[in-house]
Amino acid sequence: MRLILFALAGVVFFGSCGVTSELLVEKSPEHKNEVKKIKKIVTIDPEYSLVYLAKGADDYYLRSEKKEEEFTKTLEKSAKKAGIELVVLDKENLNANDLDYFNYLAPLKQQVMVASTLQDVTLKKSRYGENGRNWVRAPYEVFKEVPIITSEYSHLADKYGTPYFAMHGMLTVVEKRNLKPLWFMFYPVMIPVSIAMVAKPNAHTYYYTVVVNVETSEVLYREVRYITQKPVSGVLQGMTYDSFRIVKKPAKK
């Protein structure tokens, strides 16, 4: 019986311990001055996308509405736990009076995403960077040149009661599980290797956050997380809460 328990635990174990993850956090030099003022953030249309590579070419890309709803609710709860009031502006819940979304918010989101991906920035070396001391606190780097947007959105700060606007999103790619290593089980000595190869994670999840100050027109904070597993509820809660905690933490010199 012990060997059976051992073997079953091994399947679950190898599947879980094969999980790898990465975290990339970049902060503006002004972040440490503004962190105490970040009490309310408006997030524009959080997105969750799911790509199933195992499916056929016609339906491999799914935008799961149910998962998106769960993602949005988790963001709200995690922000509240971290002491931030999160206002979610979702285009699914617009009415006839919500012209701001199409006139300002959607273009703002697009401009922030373009600024984040296309503007070339360099980063200061931080002792809390990727190779720094990250057992105690989250690693981060600081912009030398800060990504900027146009100043035409500064009036949104008065309308929504906060100058901080955020873009949140999550993408999960699920690969087809390779079952060919199961053939190795015909050789008893290869059973552990076979189990390890089949049980290893086959999903990749990316979570991103960009926070911008529309009054100063600067990207204040951006973050990308990567983990090789599906975003089940415990993982989603852990990542989003940790993300909001890091937003509230000032960068040290």
Add this chain to the structure above:
Amino acid sequence: MKKLVFTIVIGLSCLLVASQAQAQVSGHRGGIFVIKTDLMSPLLDWGAHAGLEIVAFRKISFVVDYNLQREFLYGNFLKRNREFDYDMRYGEDALMRAHTISVGLRMYSNKALPAPQGSYWEFKLGIARYQISGVLTPDRSSAQYTFTYGPLAAGRLSTTYGHQWILFSRMSLDLGFSVNFNMFSYSNQYLNVNETYPGINEEIEVSEFTDLYGGNIWNFGSSLGVGFGLHLAVGIVVP
């Protein structure tokens, strides 16, 4: 006794440090205490387990455990992989009880997930108190003598690699494989039955019993009590 008190003090100090550091760590949605019990303990050791994990930093937590183990030497339910050569000389009822208190450090390796979630390495140091009781039938005679030895003190060192999941917001599930070492002091390694029953010169080598406690899955059968262990602990994350 002094060592036991010292261990408990260290454990409580970790608790105080962690509570002060609560504002600095994420934990799981603010939960930095995990109270757990090992389901393998009653199943494989006929015992009980209670543990407390305290998240001290982003990827580091402290653990404090209490473990009660009971092992029947020739019990039909639990068979070990080692054959005794004493079974012709000793009786068939022997029981070893061990109370162990351990403190340790757990280091999580996932970058995107803070403690207490993800894969980890754990290093634990413990103090165990053993008591052995049984029936002695020397040289196939019909006479039977009961014996009880203890408490015996020993140090325990274990290294664990595992993974902890957080389910349903507050429930934790912790699966880990460990390598355990038990370190008995030399003076405790041989117990002379003559001390209890004058005229019977028998010597019980304690390692014949203690190597059963190297681990609850597989033992190497050495006098150090080395073996593999498996734990599956369920718990609650407490804010």
